[in-house]
Amino acid sequence: MRGLMYKQLMTFRVPAEIIIAVQLLMAVTGLSVYQNNTARGDRSLMAAVMIVPFILFSMTNGELFRYDEREKWCCFAASTPQTLKGQVRVKYYFTLAAHSVILFVGMLCDCVFVGVTGNTAVSCISTGVLFYCISLILNALEYPFYFRFGSDHGGQVKAASVWTIILLIMIYLLFGDISLLLNMELPDLNSLINNSSLMMWTMALLPAAAAVIFFLSYLISLKMYRKGMESYE
Amino acid sequence: MSNKSLTVRRIIIFCALAFLPIIIITPLMNLYYGELIFVSEKAAAGSYVFGVVGMLTPALANLLTRLITKEGMGNNYLALKLKGHGGWYAASFLAVLGEVAVALALFCIFYLNGMSFSEIFPSEGISDKAAIVLFQIEYSVIVFFPAFGEEWGWRGYLMPKLCEVMGKPAAVVVGGVIWGLWHAPLTISGHDFGVDYTGYPFVGILLMCVLCVAENAFLTLLTEKTGSIYPACFFHMINNNCSMLFFLSIFGSEQCVAVSDGLPAVQAFLTILLPPTIILGAIGLILMLKKPRREA
Numbered sequence: 427m428r429g430l431m432y433k434q435l436m437t438f439r440v441p442a443e444i445i446i447a448v449q450l451l452m453a454v455t456g457l458s459v460y461q462n463n464t465a466r467g468d469r470s471l472m473a474a475v476m477i478v479p480f481i482l483f484s485m486t487n488g489e490l491f492r493y494d495e496r497e498k499w500c501c502f503a504a505s506t507p508q509t510l511k512g513q514v515r516v517k518y519y520f521t522l523a524a525h526s527v528i529l530f531v532g533m534l535c536d537c538v539f540v541g542v543t544g545n546t547a548v549s550c551i552s553t554g555v556l557f558y559c560i561s562l563i564l565n566a567l568e569y570p571f572y573f574r575f576g577s578d579h580g581g582q583v584k585a586a587s588v589w590t591i592i593l594l595i596m597i598y599l600l601f602g603d604i605s606l607l608l609n610m611e612l613p614d615l616n617s618l619i620n621n622s623s624l625m626m627w628t629m630a631l632l633p634a635a636a637a638v639i640f641f642l643s644y645l646i647s648l649k650m651y652r653k654g655m656e657s658y659e
Numbered sequence: 660m661s662n663k664s665l666t667v668r669r670i671i672i673f674c675a676l677a678f679l680p681i682i683i684i685t686p687l688m689n690l691y692y693g694e695l696i697f698v699s700e701k702a703a704a705g706s707y708v709f710g711v712v713g714m715l716t717p718a719l720a721n722l723l724t725r726l727i728t729k730e731g732m733g734n735n736y737l738a739l740k741l742k743g744h745g746g747w748y749a750a751s752f753l754a755v756l757g758e759v760a761v762a763l764a765l766f767c768i769f770y771l772n773g774m775s776f777s778e779i780f781p782s783e784g785i786s787d788k789a790a791i792v793l794f795q796i797e798y799s800v801i802v803f804f805p806a807f808g809e810e811w812g813w814r815g816y817l818m819p820k821l822c823e824v825m826g827k828p829a830a831v832v833v834g835g836v837i838w839g840l841w842h843a844p845l846t847i848s849g850h851d852f853g854v855d856y857t858g859y860p861f862v863g864i865l866l867m868c869v870l871c872v873a874e875n876a877f878l879t880l881l882t883e884k885t886g887s888i889y890p891a892c893f894f895h896m897i898n899n900n901c902s903m904l905f906f907l908s909i910f911g912s913e914q915c916v917a918v919s920d921g922l923p924a925v926q927a928f929l930t931i932l933l934p935p936t937i938i939l940g941a942i943g944l945i946l947m948l949k950k951p952r953r954e955a
Contacts, residue, residue, distance in 0.1 A: 530804050537711040544692060544701040551801050558800075623787050630794040 430508060430516040431523070437493050441486040442524065446531060449479045453535035457542065469548045475535050476554035479528045480561035487565060488577035490517055495576045500655035514573065514651050518644050521565050529558050556629070559636040566636075566643035574650040576658065666823045669728050673820070676720035677812055678841060681713055685844035697849035709845060710899070714805035717812020717841075724816065736815040736888040744885040751881055751890035754939060755897040761935035762903035769930050770918050780910045788909050792901075799900040806895035807888070813838050813875070814882040814891045827947055831879055835872025842867045852924045866928060873933075873940030874898075880943040903932065 435442070456471030494503070494513065503513045532554045540549050571587075572580035598604075688696050688705060696705035725732060741748065771779055813834065821830035843864045846852065852863040881890040907919055919927070 533711060533801065533804060537708055540704050541688075541708040541712075544704045546703040546707060549707065552798065555798050555801055623790065626787055626790040626794070630790045630797065633797040633800065 427508065427512060427516065427519070430512055431520060434490060434516055434520040438486075438489050438520070438524075441482075441489050445479045445482045445486075445528065448482060449475055449528065449531055449535070452478060453539070456535075457539055460539070460543065460548070469550055472536060472539055472548055472550040473553050476532045476550045477557050479532070480525070480557045483524060483528065484561060484564055484568075487521070487568065488572065488581055490520060491572045491577040491580075495658050497655060497658040500651075500658060510651055510655075511648060514644065514647050517569060517647075518640065521562070521569075522640075525558055525562060529554055556632065559632045562636045563639050566640045569643055570646045570650045573647045574654040576654065663824055665728075666820050669724055669730065670817065670820050670824075672727060673720050673724040673812070673816055674837060676723050677717045680716045680719075681841060681844050684709075684713065685848055689848055695848045695854060697845065697851075698854055702849075705848075706850075709850075710802070710805050713845070715808035717816075718808040719812075721812045721816040734819065736811070736819075736882060736886065738887055739889055740885050740887040744887070744890070747881055747885045748890050748893070751894040752897060754877065755894055755901065758898070758935040758939055759901065759903045759906055761938070762931050763906060765931045765934060766903070766907070766919065770922065771915060774915070779912060779915050781912050791909055792906070795901055795905060796897065799896045802896040802900045803892060806892045806899065810878070810882075810888045810891045810895055814878050815888040818875070818879050818882065828944065831876045831944060831947075832872055834879070835875035836868045838875055839864065839868030839871035842871070852928065856923065856925045862925065866925065866933070870928075870933060870936055873936045876940040876947065877943035880947045883947065 452471065452475045456475055459471055494500070500510070500513075504510050506512070508516075533551055536549050536551050536554070540546055568580070568584050571583045574580065575583055685696075688708065692699055692701050692705070696702065699705070724730070767774075767779060817837065818830060818834050821834050824830075825833065842850070843860075846863040846867050847860045851867065852859075854860075856862060878891040878894060881894060882888055904919065908916055911919070
């Protein structure tokens, strides 16, 4: 598994370097802007340091698959001691490791930010954990598509699914009952997020849900890979 | 050089590398903020910085010692080893919760005598409170990295080395004292006990050493039984993030929280926090010294 992880790191080296560089650059920019800013309560830049790298990872995760999508390579991979199971598992291990590194670097940046300003109110570490979980869930939803249809077609299927959901929401917004949303004012929305019991439970259950979905996705991907390898060129 | 003296040399190098950053950073932080960091208004920021940077230094010391002494990465305790050790992983979570439960019970017995259970723990909004606790436990993942930093240093490097040069009980005591002394710059800056107590800072440092010896026994047991540092990391992260005070602030009544806030830190430490840790440490030591049962 260590060898496969190394291979994965090598194939994903450029995106990984870019993601970490962007994260560090944003942290430095954020700190200098914060130091020159009179609005000391603003922490949006620190939130961006926590969120943007996860988005970048989700945008580039196809690179993890691109080099493995050849029929002969799949046959060779199946003959290795790790078998196809190892090939699937390493993608999930690597995703988890990459997310942990992003969160760790984010935490170090956050720590420097808090240390220099002496103000814990600027910390966005909870946002980081929240997006860590959300990003894991999103990747877990994508990977079975990648394994089944390849990174290019999988990406298209993923995009089609997302657009279908958006379309359904838009149809509902056009023709469905939206009186609740229309009568709701912005402060109500904020209080809904901050005080609602439902929201609190959602936040509390998110990490557990992320773990379960990630594991289920791995099991589905195992089946999908076997089907998908037959369609590789 | 004999094996034993090489091990002693490695222990000395490791300790120097683990202690040095804390000894340098703490006064610099005090200087930067213009007062003792943990008794200043910026105590929360100080705790966060030390909680991240400070706690990572033992792991860094582990890595550097291995490089300097050309030890390599053998016996690094970094494998998960989940198979067959599920019980120990569960114990790492349950032990913290047990410790908190005993501490809460002691607090009620010593300081809330005469108050009924419903007066101490009102049942209003219990569902939301449960969600907050679950949130806090799960979001302890933030503390995982710092906890890993300490555990990979103390339990993943120092303790196995100490066990090579002395008996296990002695190693637990010496390792705990070293770990406690490592906290000394923070204790001097007011961490845990503040600065307004008799015998400052020596009493604080001594109490920290006692606490660390007790915790070291249980954490070493977890590491030794599983061959992995992760159960100790999980214990450490939940212990740091979900203290008895956290549970009290969530479930306790206002009156109850006011009593807790009014307690002198050293008194609260001796009567509420230390006893369950000592019990846990004693259990850890007994289990560690227990000879494995021979199969018939």
